[in-house]
Amino acid sequence: MSGSIWMPPGAGPATLPAIPRQRTAPSWAEPDPIDQLAARLDEFIAAAVHPDEIAALLESDGLSDDQIRERYGVRNSFALAEELYDRVERRYPEPEGPAHDPWQTGLLGCLLRGVVFALPGLGYVLGAPLLAGPQGDLGLPAGTIPLLAGALVGWTWNQGLAHRAYSWLSLGDRPAARRSLLLGAPAGALLGSLVALSAVGTAGIGAVAFAAGQSCYLAAATALLVLGRERALLAALLPMAAGAVLAMIRPVPDEARAILLLGSLIAVVILGLLEVTPGSSRLKGRGELRDQPQRARRRPTTTGPRLAGSLPYALFGLGSGILVLYAALGGAPAAVALTLSMGPAEWLLHRFRSDSLAGLRSTSTSKDFWRTTAATLVKCLSAYLAALLALSLAVSALWPHAPGVGGIGLAGLLLLGVVLWTGLLLQSAGAVLSAAVICCVAALAQTLALATHAGDPHWVGLIVYGTAAGVQAALVSGLLGRATAHR
Template structure:
């Protein structure tokens, strides 16, 4: 059972309470120098004039315009409301949405909700979020202990491409599972975002078994004679990935952790030989517990009427699967750069780092929203968002480096880390973190394309690992800098 690199997208930011609305800026004097029209006694339109449609629009969009840091934000809202240039010219006398947005932006006084409190409760909430993300990182890594237990059971003649016996079907099943479960988790999260938990459970109830069958079929198709035990293990791996996806999407991390506890029996196997029945029983027990926990979590999906209305288009979920495919292949190439055993520390470091990576993704989003509420110009926001992006990425790479140094002794021979392997690992870590960041903001298609191109380059020429990862990291850094420093990308 292999750890999945699936990562839950950050939850939507709850709406902030609206502050008291101050009066709009005073109306400027008329061009001839006379005072503006006086209001009527009942507070309505000025005496002797028709209501100004621009005033009515400003009143309707007051809260949004007051919190905007650039007129382009207002223009984007107008266009999303379906206002065409013809309509704007006829109704408001402006040439286009940008001219109208500039007038609205100048007419409404800037005001931003106060930043979130930073008292004693704020660090506690941050620590709680960090603990949850670290738990998820542990959940990604623990299934790797099943390979430690089952390794002697899968031993046989040397496999293809210089890899141990059974490696190819195991990898085929794992990559298929990563790809399928990325698509499935996106569809289920879309239902959860709509507030329809039974529909999300129904989507998982349909998609998870299909994903387990797809992973098993891929392993079976990639197997050759004598790799039957590896196919059986790959089937269990596919079933586990399906169950883990269900539990992670539905927020049942503690249930999944409980199901994985039997795998801790692999720790003695790192030093002593264990009986074969025990080696087989511990992963089987953990798998059965995970499947039962997932089945219990899916009971709302069996209710009549669940997922009764149209769901998200399948085309919207496909890019998430492509990103899962590309990132999964990059991780496999990084772990198999020399031999399977030599890459063990690399894979452990990457899987454990997914917990801190998720916390830093949330940290970037929270920091950007805070800057959005406190800064008043687009230039200042771009500068602050760039700094936050660099700090969060640097923090993730620091954690990844420390984990790699700690995991280096897991490999055979000299426990000192190889500088070339460390460089490739950090470049792949940059690709993963920036790709996940772009995915969380909906820019998944670009991230998927870059990851797939890098994975294809490594597949064609395994020696080009650092070069392919470096090119992908540079491309995603540019894409993140272009897309994520815009204020409109961070509107709640």
């Protein structure tokens, strides 16, 4: 029949030829050479972040493009690297051992530094007869004016000097750090003494001598603290501290006061000179052996840190020093509590930086990282304020005849603590210029307000500290989510 297909009798759909099944490779077939290569280089390929890393490895093994085309059937090393990169799943193994954390530090060492910061304040107890006299223009005894002027110069100069020495240490050049201290510390002591002499006014020669001794102490103590000799500094201060405590209980002759002050000062100065003088026995002994691993890791550099880089740190020392000075004028317990709190403040600052590094490793988005660091910030700042509050209450209880810290004064003290701690945090995050400007502006505003009698000093301090604390807290909040600020 036209148009039909002839079929034999009995033929039908069941008799159509079966569709051939897909053939499988015989068991004796050779495996894919690219799979073999991927298995051999599995760990390296899994950790690679780009195919070019794999291509560099292939070329370092001596594989030419001709060999790659012959063995693997691809045109060159880059094509083979891309094929290997696609076939192996990404795996980024954690490094062996605990992650490196440069911010780990011991609580005991930080507390020791806080005590060392506070002990020199007992020297003012022994030197009180030298500072007595009629009140000056600021309502203070005339002898305190040159003392305060020299102290401000010392805080400013030595803050910048310490930063420069620490910069040399970070470059692995400890001899250069010692040289900078050997030259800078005497210059700072001389400058502080000259400023104290220029502000002598109606004060006696005893006040000027005490201010000059204070400048020498600040210079020598800076060298010892930078080079990690807190224990030696503490030992030199203990006789003076014991004498000051005795003077609080019973009268001490003026000759004994002078001997205790001069003895501790001479001991501190000698220790400082032994630390920084080239060729001293200290430099050739245990200290040099302790420095060997650091010098092995970092070779000394001929390009030193810029002098201008230490200027913001000096300005921060000036601004924060004036703010602390005004707090001290409102009551000695507040100044003592602030000074003692610098030990916990330093430890909590290291704790914040350490936890921030851990958060950087454990989070995958900038928003999650910001939340983690913000929680760490609140925890550390709250712990510092709790420590400052406890110290202020304890000092007030142990010093019954001194003006107590309470009410508006206590609120201002806590806000000043926020200013100081967030300022130190901004310093460590590389925003020291912002902290220096804020503290200097706050110090200038408080000075002008007090000089013009614009209001009650406690309320002025509360407003100034609160404003500075708010601005610095906003700056810190903006830095929290930036990974580069946590290096």
